[in-house]
Amino acid sequence: MTVPMESPVSYANVGRARWWRRGFFASQTGYVTLALLILVLVMHFASPYFLTEGNIQNVAKNFSFIAIATLGATFVIITGGIDLSVGSMMCFAAMIMSMVMTALSTPGEPGASWFVHLAADGKTVVANVPGLILAVSVLCGLGTALIVGLINGFCVAVLGLSPFVTTLGMLSIVRGLAYVASNGRGSFPGGPDADILYALTSGDLYGLPAPFIYLVILALLMAVVLHHTSFGRHVFAIGGNEKAAEQTGVEVVKVKIAVYVICALAAGLQGIIICGWLGSAPANMATSYELNVIAAAVIGGANLAGGIGGPLGAIVGCVLLEVIRNGLVLAQVNSYWQQTLVGVIIILAVLVDRLRSRLA
Amino acid sequence: MAVAAVAGQPDESPDPRPVLELRGIGKEFGAIRALHGVDLEIFPGEVVGLMGDNGAGKSTLVKIVAGNFAPSHGEMRFAGEAVRFNRPVDARAVGIEVVYQDLALADNLTAAANVFLGRELKRKFGPFSLLDHKAMAARSLELFGELRSETLPHNLVRQMSGGQRQAVAIARTRLSNARLVMMDEPTAAISVRQVEQVLGLIHRLKEQGIAVMLISHRMPDVFAVADRVVVMRRGEKRADKAIGDTSPEEVTALITGAKEAA
Numbered sequence: 136m137t138v139p140m141e142s143p144v145s146y147a148n149v150g151r152a153r154w155w156r157r158g159f160f161a162s163q164t165g166y167v168t169l170a171l172l173i174l175v176l177v178m179h180f181a182s183p184y185f186l187t188e189g190n191i192q193n194v195a196k197n198f199s200f201i202a203i204a205t206l207g208a209t210f211v212i213i214t215g216g217i218d219l220s221v222g223s224m225m226c227f228a229a230m231i232m233s234m235v236m237t238a239l240s241t242p243g244e245p246g247a248s249w250f251v252h253l254a255a256d257g258k259t260v261v262a263n264v265p266g267l268i269l270a271v272s273v274l275c276g277l278g279t280a281l282i283v284g285l286i287n288g289f290c291v292a293v294l295g296l297s298p299f300v301t302t303l304g305m306l307s308i309v310r311g312l313a314y315v316a317s318n319g320r321g322s323f324p325g326g327p328d329a330d331i332l333y334a335l336t337s338g339d340l341y342g343l344p345a346p347f348i349y350l351v352i353l354a355l356l357m358a359v360v361l362h363h364t365s366f367g368r369h370v371f372a373i374g375g376n377e378k379a380a381e382q383t384g385v386e387v388v389k390v391k392i393a394v395y396v397i398c399a400l401a402a403g404l405q406g407i408i409i410c411g412w413l414g415s416a417p418a419n420m421a422t423s424y425e426l427n428v429i430a431a432a433v434i435g436g437a438n439l440a441g442g443i444g445g446p447l448g449a450i451v452g453c454v455l456l457e458v459i460r461n462g463l464v465l466a467q468v469n470s471y472w473q474q475t476l477v478g479v480i481i482i483l484a485v486l487v488d489r490l491r492s493r494l495a
Numbered sequence: 496m497a498v499a500a501v502a503g504q505p506d507e508s509p510d511p512r513p514v515l516e517l518r519g520i521g522k523e524f525g526a527i528r529a530l531h532g533v534d535l536e537i538f539p540g541e542v543v544g545l546m547g548d549n550g551a552g553k554s555t556l557v558k559i560v561a562g563n564f565a566p567s568h569g570e571m572r573f574a575g576e577a578v579r580f581n582r583p584v585d586a587r588a589v590g591i592e593v594v595y596q597d598l599a600l601a602d603n604l605t606a607a608a609n610v611f612l613g614r615e616l617k618r619k620f621g622p623f624s625l626l627d628h629k630a631m632a633a634r635s636l637e638l639f640g641e642l643r644s645e646t647l648p649h650n651l652v653r654q655m656s657g658g659q660r661q662a663v664a665i666a667r668t669r670l671s672n673a674r675l676v677m678m679d680e681p682t683a684a685i686s687v688r689q690v691e692q693v694l695g696l697i698h699r700l701k702e703q704g705i706a707v708m709l710i711s712h713r714m715p716d717v718f719a720v721a722d723r724v725v726v727m728r729r730g731e732k733r734a735d736k737a738i739g740d741t742s743p744e745e746v747t748a749l750i751t752g753a754k755e756a757a
């Protein structure tokens with residue numbers, strides 16, 4: 136028996152797909168973006184107020200309030216996991232940040248002597264550089280998120296628990312801790328650095344809301360990490376075929392722990408930003424936001440089965456949800472319809488994707 | 496690509512030492528004796544067909560050599576040195592590559608990304624090292640060319656035929672200076688044309704002095720490419736014959752047990 140040895144190499148059956156049939160244009164993210172653009176046009180004609188500077192700023196600020204957490208959750212979703220604890224995490228990180236800030240700004244509290252002292256006239260005076268209290272409090276908030284992320288990652292990657300169950304438990308644990316820590320009352324960031332926090336979270340730069348600027352920076356960073364580092368490559372590989380990743384020497388456990396940590400940190404940062412805008416960290420803050428976050432990621436094209444997703448999709452999903460909410464408000468539709476509509480859109484987005492892959 | 500000279504062995508040696516030597520390899524899973532007293536040698540550039548019925552112990556043998564688990568008995572020598580692998584990475588480090596039955600490909604990544612999965616090429620940008628997409632695509636294209644496969648580096652594995660997937664999995668083994676490539680059932684689930692492609696790929700490996708262990712149920716494939724056929728039955732090696740000294744009929748008899756040993 137012989138084997139054909141010198142059959143010429145020809146690429147007859149594997150020509151490169153046309154540009155509109157591959158990459159962004161053939162992805163769910165692509166046509167959801169298209170749907171978003173159409174929606175914006177429709178809204179513009181329906182309401183002259185929609186594309187005014189004030190309303191655009193409003194929309195940009197509002198979607199930024201869930202989009203940073205959505206970026207983090209997208210990492211987890213790409214590996215085929217899920218994180219239901221992001222809403223609770225937002226609240227808990229914000230609360231820790233706020234409580235630490237208040238404590239460090241109150242003379243007499245443990246550790247506060249490093250940061251403030253009482254002047255002769257009874258006023259509290261900053262002992263150090265302005266902003267130091269804020270920096271320490273934010274680090275404490277993010278440190279809390281880091282620990283929660285590590286626990287989530289450990290349970291999923293090392294103990295092999297299901298991500299759904301682990302993070303469902305964590306949703307409850309972290310929310311409970313937030314109630315315990317503040318005795319159910321929530322917390323208000325106080326002290327000399329509170330104004331810096333407000334400026335950094337609800338201020339703007341050249342008319343761009345601060346949260347939006349953070350979002351853009353983080354999204355660009357995420358794009359680089361996902362597509363141009365081996366860590367990002369491994370995140371996709373684990374979502375595509377975890378066993379294969381393992382067999383080819385990818386450090387699956389480390390990567391999985393890392394994505395849960397990234398997700399928790401993003402949620403923590405998001406919570407701190409929301410807290411700065413609200414001026415407080417109520418114990419019920421961001422309740423059920425995990426659903427908005429996951430919905431936005433899925434609408435934007437992240438696949439819950441793993442292997443697909445990215446920062447653009449995450450943002451487009453968040454924008455779409457916010458534009459719809461905004462539109463319903465402008466159209467004076469009963470705001471209770473919003474939730475119903477969001478559900479319909481989630482199913483539609485996934486349905487269109489299914490139809491498209493059937494036709495392709 | 497040059498095959499690294501085996502330590503202490505003159506390059507011009509007409510009868511080189513085996514790359515892989517197994518002596519009395521045995522493996523028990525609890526009460527199940529999956530392998531018993533297996534001796535085996537494979538020489539550079541040799542293709543050995545490993546055949547046997549389901550449960551004969553072929554995959555267990557491959558997994559022991561690949562470092563998936565340690566043998567319960569016996570010793571293993573690779574390139575003349577006694578080796579003991581704790582993890583697949585250890586086996587890969589000395590030059591043993593495996594093409595797993597399910598190919599271990601991530602469907603959502605491109606051919607090039609899969610070839611380099613776990614050993615990506617990177618470029619330094621200050622303190623950061625970023626993926627070197629161009630270099631990986633170029634090297635993959637080169638490897639696919641060497642394997643005479645119609646596979647393009649930027650195509651998604653999801654959209655590939657069985658033969659192309661096989662080429663990606665085999666190209667992966669060519670990244671390092673592999674000296675032994677083991678393939679578990681590479682032709683089980685692909686079309687006739689693709690089978691020919693895979694057999695062609697095995698020939699390329701052989702030409703480059705790489706030892707190949709081919710596990711297959713398909714008699715024609717083994718007789719087309721193998722130099723030697725090893726038959727396993729109930730965890731034991733029942734035959735080890737040059738292809739020219741045996742026939743499909745004899746091998747079939749050995750596999751089914753109609754003939755005890757040869």
Ligand SMILES: Nc1ncnc2c1ncn2[C@@H]1O[C@H](COP(=O)(O)OP(=O)(O)O)[C@@H](O)[C@H]1O
Pocket residue numbers: 524527528529547548549550551552553554555556
């Ligand atoms: N991980 C394992 N645990 C227990 N028994 C196993 C395991 N792997 C293989 N076996 C047993 O070892 C024997 C040989 O299996 P295997 O090597 O997979 O055979 P083959 O690949 O030739 O079909 C079978 O009886 C199988 O049930």
Ligand SMILES: [Mg+2]
Pocket residue numbers: 553554
């Ligand atoms: Mg098997």
